[in-house]
Structures are given as C-alpha cells and as structure tokens.
Amino acid sequence: MNKDKALLGSIDSESNDRINQFIKILRKVCNHRVLNLHEPFFSGNETKYLEECVSTNFVSSVGKFVSKFEEMLSELTGAKHVIATVNGTSALHLSLLCLGIRSKDEVLLPTLTFVGSANSIRYCNAIPHFCDISEDDLNLDLDKLRDHLKFTAEKHHVHSINKYTNKRIAAIMPVHVFGQPVDMETLLSIASEYKLTIVEDAAESLGSFLNKKHTGTFGEIGCLSFNGNKIVTTGGGGAILTNDDMLAKQIRHMSTTAKIVHPWELSHDEIGYNYRMPNINAALGCAQLELFSNLLENKRNLHMKYKKELDGIPWLRLISENKESISNYWLNTVIVKNNEDCFQKRLIETCHKEKIFLRPSWKPLHLLPMFQSCPKSELNTASFLRKKIINLPSSAFL
Numbered sequence: 001m002n003k004d005k006a007l008l009g010s011i012d013s014e015s016n017d018r019i020n021q022f023i024k025i026l027r028k029v030c031n032h033r034v035l036n037l038h039e040p041f042f043s044g045n046e047t048k049y050l051e052e053c054v055s056t057n058f059v060s061s062v063g064k065f066v067s068k069f070e071e072m073l074s075e076l077t078g079a080k081h082v083i084a085t086v087n088g089t090s091a092l093h094l095s096l097l098c099l100g101i102r103s104k105d106e107v108l109l110p111t112l113t114f115v116g117s118a119n120s121i122r123y124c125n126a127i128p129h130f131c132d133i134s135e136d137d138l139n140l141d142l143d144k145l146r147d148h149l150k151f152t153a154e155k156h157h158v159h160s161i162n163k164y165t166n167k168r169i170a171a172i173m174p175v176h177v178f179g180q181p182v183d184m185e186t187l188l189s190i191a192s193e194y195k196l197t198i199v200e201d202a203a204e205s206l207g208s209f210l211n212k213k214h215t216g217t218f219g220e221i222g223c224l225s226f227n228g229n230k231i232v233t234t235g236g237g238g239a240i241l242t243n244d245d246m247l248a249k250q251i252r253h254m255s256t257t258a259k260i261v262h263p264w265e266l267s268h269d270e271i272g273y274n275y276r277m278p279n280i281n282a283a284l285g286c287a288q289l290e291l292f293s294n295l296l297e298n299k300r301n302l303h304m305k306y307k308k309e310l311d312g313i314p315w316l317r318l319i320s321e322n323k324e325s326i327s328n329y330w331l332n333t334v335i336v337k338n339n340e341d342c343f344q345k346r347l348i349e350t351c352h353k354e355k356i357f358l359r360p361s362w363k364p365l366h367l368l369p370m371f372q373s374c375p376k377s378e379l380n381t382a383s384f385l386r387k388k389i390i391n392l393p394s395s396a397f398l
C-alpha cells in the first residue's frame with residue numbers, strides 16, 4: 001500500500017514537472033499573456049471592403065466580392081471551379097447530394113474529425129462508416145482502410161456493397177486533419193479499386209499541398225471552411241472546389257435555391273438550397289486572401305518555433321509535415337506520452353488556469369450517441385490517441 005502511494009506520488013511529481021516545462025515553452029514560443037487556440041488576424045483591407053458593402057447596400061446575395069473571392073480561391077488552389085457557400089458543412093452537404101449520394105448509401109470517413117463531416121452525410125440520409133486513423137499524421141490510416149475494405153466490401157461493376165449491411169459503399173470523405181495532407185495518391189488508387197467517389201474535406205487545409213497539388217483538388221470535389229477559427233475567415237463561410245464543368249453548374253444552381261436565371265422572373269426548377277455566400281462575408285474573405293502568403297508564412301514560422309523547443313522532449317511528439325507535403329499548420333498538434341491516465345486532462349486544466357487555451361482533439365465520432373450504431377472498422381488507434389492529442393495555440397499573429 002505504502003509502496004503504491006510512493007509510486008503514485010512520483011508519477012504525480014513527474015507529471016507536474018512536465019506540465020510546468022510545457023507552460024514555460026508555450027510562453028516562450030508565443031510571448032502573449034492570453035493564448036487562445038486560433039484567432040483571426042485582420043491586417044489588410046478588411047474594414048475598407050466591409051464599409052464598401054455597407055455604403056453601397058450590397059451586403060447579401062448580390063455583389064462583386066463573391067465572384068472575386070471565388071476567382072482568388074481558384075487561383076490559389078488551382079481548382080477550375082469554385083462555388084462559395086454559407087459554411088463548410090453546407091459545402092459538404094451539397095457536394096454529396098450533387099454527386100448522387102442517396103438515402104442508405106454508406107460514406108467512409110475517419111472517426112477523428114469535426115462533427116460537421118458526419119452530419120453532412122446524415123443530411124443526405126446516408127450513413128457514416130467510420131475508419132481508423134494513423135498515429136503518424138492523425139489522418140485516415142490507408143493500410144487499415146485497404147484491409148477493412150478487403151474484408152467488408154464486395155466489388156461490383158459500378159460500385160461496392162458492404163457484405164454485412166447490404167448497403168452501397170458509395171463514397172469516401174478523407175479529411176486533411178489540422179491541415180496535414182492525406183496521402184491522396186494512395187487514396188485515389190483505393191477509391192478507384194472500390195469505385196468510391198471522393199469528397200475531400202479540406203475545411204482545415206487551405207494552403208496545404210501534396211506534391212505541389214492543393215488539398216481538395218484530388219477527388220471529384222473538395223470543400224473548404226472559412227469559419228472564424230480557420231486560417232482565412234469570412235466570419236462564416238465555405239467553398240466547393242471542382243474541375244468538373246457539369247457538376248459545377250449543377251452545384252451553383254442548387255446553392256442558389258435552384259432559381260432560373262432571369263432579370264426579374266422568380267422561378268425555380270427543383271428543391272434547391274439557400275447556401276450561397278453573402279457578399280459581406282466574401283468581402284472579408286477577399287481582404288484576407290490578399291494577404292494569404294503572409295498568413296501562411298506566419299503559421300509555418302510558428303510551427304518551426306514550436307519544433308525548435310519541443311523536438312528534444314522525449315514525452316511528446318509534435319506532428320510535422322512529411323517530405324511530399326506542405327502543411328498550413330492550421331492547428332499545431334502534439335501527442336503526449338505519459339504514465340498517468342489523466343495527464344492530458346490535467347495538463348489542459350492547468351494551462352486553462354494560466355490562460356493558455358489548449359484543446360484536446362474532438363471526441364471520436366463513433367462514440368457520439370447519434371453515430372454509435374453506424375458501421376465501422378476496428379478503431380483502436382483513434383480510441384487510444386483520444387486521450388493523448390493536444391492542439392496548441394496556433395493563431396497567425398503569434
């Protein structure tokens with residue numbers, strides 16, 4: 001009993017030393033009193049463009065900034081077509097619908113992602129099918145995905161069927177988690193083998209590239225988010241990227257309530273969605289994109305500062321890009337290794353008291369009540385890492 005107490009005491013004091021060391025490093029790297037996880041950085045024409053919208057009354061669905069924003073995104077990402085939407089979730093929803101994802105279809109996705117990824121699948125009455133993540137970059141584990149499909153999927157001429165549920169496995173939604181690019185070359189070959197449509201969730205990865213190709217441009221469609229916590233914000237907003245002319249036309253039509261273009265007549269030819277980004281949001285986005293290379297450089301510099309301080313520490317691992325990729329380092333992320341069960345929780349609690357607002361990653365989606373009965377592969381890595389992942393303050397001005 002006494003021996004156990006002594007052991008617990010030594011683990012406790014080791015943990016405290018580690019937490020103090022960690023706080024010191026964060027203060028040194030970031031040099032700010034209050035450290036939020038990710039704040040916007042406005043340093044260009046944001047106010048000027050917003051004032052222009054207000055003074056000209058072009059604040060809603062008509063105005064020059066929306067198409068300008070789409071053109072700027074097209075140039076940055078290399079996507080032939082860009083359709084700006086009210087947020088990233090609506091971009092994913094509309095993409096799945098226009099790609100023909102229907103009721104009871106299964107869509108593969110990682111269990112470690114924002115809830116919006118899986119919600120967008122449910123909005124189509126389709127079914128999320130959760131897959132495990134890789135310890136290296138926290139993205140989909142593609143070896144495990146291949147094994148899972150070998151075991152679960154029956155290949156047919158135009159699609160694959162889940163042998164156990166008898167449902168069509170129609171699509172896959174890779175997520176470039178925290179800005180780290182998924183190995184899309186490998187994923188493309190798996191998708192082609194099993195006839196899966198790809199909708200890339202690139203909500204977090206504007207400015208991240210794999211082999212010089214922008215994330216979100218490998219699959220049929222890619223979706224971005226411009227929520228207030230992203231590298232570029234429009235307040236709330238999203239965008240759909242595609243190189244397919246017909247698809248782009250259909251998505252644009254459906255995002256504007258399926259309204260038939262006419263100077264005064266108000267007529268609609270199917271049930272569409274009011275998902276078009278308003279001009280006032282796009283104005284903010286245009287100003288942000290004008291300074292995008294600075295934002296990206298700042299974020300990559302912040303990662304290098306974290307790397308310099310954290311690399312030699314044996315009890316944690318900072319996730320960095322690999323040779324083929326460029327990451328926007330949307331959220332710098334560490335994985336802690338510690339004997340104490342509640343170490344991650346204690347570290348976060350202590351940091352919050354110090355006004356350092358770190359965050360654990362999302363709870364894996366297969367554990368949420370509304371997704372518990374969804375099909376899934378073995379999810380050991382996500383379950384294990386859940387209590388080890390910590391996102392660090394990553395605002396571009398740090």
Ligand SMILES: Cc1ncc(COP(=O)(O)O)c(C=O)c1O
Pocket residue numbers: 087088089090113114116117175201203204224225226227237238
């Ligand atoms: C991975 C991921 N997917 C989807 C979304 C949804 O984007 P939004 O919040 O703009 O609806 C987000 C962002 O919030 C995200 O991080």
